[in-house]
Amino acid sequence: MRALRLAQAVRWYLRELTGEAEYERYCAWHRRRHPHAPLPSRRDYQVLRAHRAEVAPQGRCC
Numbered sequence: 001m002r003a004l005r006l007a008q009a010v011r012w013y014l015r016e017l018t019g020e021a022e023y024e025r026y027c028a029w030h031r032r033r034h035p036h037a038p039l040p041s042r043r044d045y046q047v048l049r050a051h052r053a054e055v056a057p058q059g060r061c062c
Helices: 002-018 020-033 042-055
Strands: none
Touching: 002 020, 020 042
């Protein structure tokens, strides 16, 4: 049981670290907001995200 929890925690951490979970959250949001529009590919999402970061950069402490 403990090994399963550890494996789930590691999986969660890696998905957050690689951005996979972020893309899935975006897809869920996109499906709710635009149910009839096609989902952008992961690559298209990354390009969109990079463009938004350049247009409106957010201040970071580090």
